[in-house]
Amino acid sequence: MQLDTLFSPKSIAVIGASTTEGSVGHSLTRNLLQNGYAGKIYPVNPKTDILFDLRCYKNISDISEDIDLAIIIIKASAVPQALREAGEKGVRGAIIISSGFKETGADGKLLEDEISTIAQKYHIALLGPNCLGFLCPAIKLNASFAKHLPQDGGIAFFSQSGALCTALLDFSWDNLGFAYFVSIGNKAVIGENELLNFFAQNKKVELLSFYSEGLENSRELIKTGRALASSAHAKPVIALKAGATAAGTQASNSHTGALAGSNVAYNALFKQARIVRAENLEHLLELLSVFSKNTLPNGNRIGIITNAGGLGVLATDSAVTHGLEIAALSSQTQTKLKTLPPAASIHNPVDVLGDALVDRYRLAIDALIADDQVDMLLIIVTPQTMTQPKEIAEAIADAKKNSSKPIAAIYAGQKSLDAGLAILQKNNISAFPYPEASARALSALTQVAKWRKSTASAPFVFNDIKYQAASEIILKAKKLGQTALSPKDAEAVLQAYGFPILESFIAKNKEEARVIAQKFHKPVVMKIVSPDIIHKSDAGGVLLGIKPEEIAGKWEKLMTQIKTRLPNARLEGVLIEEMVGRNNGREIILGLKKEPGLGTLVLAGLGGIFVETLQDVTMRFAPLWQTDAEEMLNELKSFPILKGARGQKGVNLEMLVALIGRLSKLAEDLPEIAELDINPLLAFPESENFRVLDARISLVSQ
DSSP states (O other): OHHHHHHSEEEEEEEEEOOSSSSSHHHHHHHHTTTOOOSEEEEETTTOOETTEHHHHHHHHOOSEEEEEEEEEOOOGGHHHHHOOOOOOTTTTTEEOOOOOOOGGGHHHHHHHHHHHHHHHOOOOOEOOOOOOOEEOOOOOESSOSSSSEEEEEEEEEEEHHHHHHHHHHHHHTOEEEEEEOOOEEEEEEEEHHHHHHHOOOOOOOOOEESSSOOOOHHHHHHHHHHHHTTOOOHHHHHEEEEOOOOOOOOOOOHHHHHHHHHHHHHHHHHHTTTTESSSSHHHHHHHHHHHHHOSSSSSSEEEEEEEEHHHHHHHHHHHHTTTTOOOOHHHHHHHHTSSOOSSSSSSEEETTTTOOOOHHHHHHHHHHOOOOOOEEEEEEEOOOOHHHHHHHHHHHHHHHHHOEEEEEEESSGGGGHHHHHHHTTTOEEEEEEEHHHHHHHHHHHHHHHHHHHOOOOBBOOSSSHHHHHHHHHHHHHHHHSSSSOOOHHHHHHHHHOBBBBBBBEEEEEHHHHHHHHHHHHHEEEEOOTTTTTTTTTTTOEEEOOOGGGHHHHHHHHHHHHHHOTTTTTOOOOEEEEOOOOOOOOEEEEEEEEEEEEEEEEEEOOOOOHHHHHHEEEEEEEBHHHHHHHHHHHHHHHHHHHOOOOOOOOOOOOHHHHHHHHHHHHHHHTTTTHHHHHHHHOOSGGOOOOOOOEEEEEEEOO
16 A cells, blocks of 8 residues: 555545535645645536635546546545446555444445445545544645644554544643544544554654544554664553553453453553553543653653652652652752752752742753753742743753753643743643642653663463363364363363373262262362353352262262252263472463454463452463563562562472463464363472363354
8 A cells, every 4th residue: 555645645636625614525625725735636526616715527537637636525434436436547556534334334334345446446545434634734735624734743644433533632732742633433445553654654753642432453553663663763652541441341251351441451452562542532632742742761760859848749749650760969069069058858759949030040940951860850840929931941941952851840820820831832842730740741751761661572482282182172072062171171271281180080879979089189169060060169060179989978978069059050960180299389360362353361360269359460462472472470469479578488380481382382273272271280399290170162153
């Protein structure tokens, strides 16, 4: 696809240009003409001869000159023919503004599929349908029905929502600069991945951002995002994803499925793709401001200057909450600050006092910005009678000109600080009204800087996997119409992928159970086998530490408990397995969950009975590299326990990382698995003692 032609056209045909004021066809044509765009405009409307003093054409084929871009604004049913004619004309870029496609239902989906096929046949880079269009300030092109062309700058922003585009433009028209501002609508041909890849190569673009209501193909997004984060010309990416909450939760057959909802899946995806996720529209604007107006810091140590002790404390709290470190000022810096009044604080945060004029601010700013132990600077100004907001803003601007360190300002007020805010804006300095917003945004800068410094690792490689054995088990289960594997089959699949499994056998009656138990020569575990019982412990279907001579009596107890609690459950026998001592062992959960359209999530966390209570879990999408698995474990609140704390031994982290990698490989190889739950995996300081104590595998519906 020729996205260069789409976004830098020398000639544009407007199919559906209208003489009706207030209509989209009229507004868009006017927007093309009124901003100084140097290319040629060709209105296409069979019902009129002249529009805005331009000749109107009956059909795009009537235009004798070459056309780079066709903008289509006609009823949905007529769009395929118009696009086909544009393709025959040799047009290589098109925008379909018209609605009435897949957003309207099945018939609209068929229509959208048709235009997608036409675009592919004629090699047309197609934006939309059901979109706003795009804006490119550098060439003064407003190919949309948005009111204003934004300032020229280094941000490339694209959005599924046209209304969010217009709102963001209105919020930011005097504060942010855009290289491209794009509405992608239904994404029939061009979606997020295509635009990320295109803008990654565009020299004018320094920062990428997008709003999405639904993404597809996690693997491609992760690949693109990581390339953007680590290349020689790395560019930060900020995303606002709608759908953080769910109106309802689907029933799930595993702990993993219950924990891996849509929102946490997207959190995992963005972390893995090295994309900063904005929490809401306000946060998006904060991030765009900080990232577009600052370089990345060398570390996370922040210096704070304030003329109000209370706001200094609030800023400190917020900075620490968001993972920043309050910089310990050097002795040289503190010596410089001793010329401040005796009541001032020369420690971080530096309090220049409420009566501070610009001279005190300038002294503190110059001292902290020169300190090697300060990676970024936050300057707080509150409006006292003697405060000089304009002069202080000029001092901040001077510091920014002479330093590459990130600088943000908190101008905690409005009317009396307007003159200072205007200076900050003019000098491209991020300004916030509250300390919480500034600390949150600066923290994101440090995260991207950390990603950029991180080294990539190799993918997992395992030479002992028995794929064929595992695949045959699953194919057999699917042929029998099973929606889940039996416990023994689930263990066999895991064993084929190198997981340490307990020795176990299924008994059909108590006599078989007695004979099996005697083979172990030690206490065993009894677990009910039933396709209707997912959580066996909750149903009273697990008995621990049973001696071989107790088997017959415990069999009766187990069956009575189950029949009392779940009288309609189908019982297929009892699993007799070896009993493992748990001294120094930690219960871990590992799992897989297929996310429709995205891929398969790999989950790890604190296991056992605490899974859904504490929900100390972390996720990434398969396939994983070793760094992904290591990051997952480091994110857990319980990681210090796994590592070893207060004299207690930790688990073998190398073994645990490897098992997470094996689970990722299993997800890649066996797409028939919908959900997989290993809970618990008993992990020990010694790798040879690891054991899977319980596992469930459910299959994709046929």
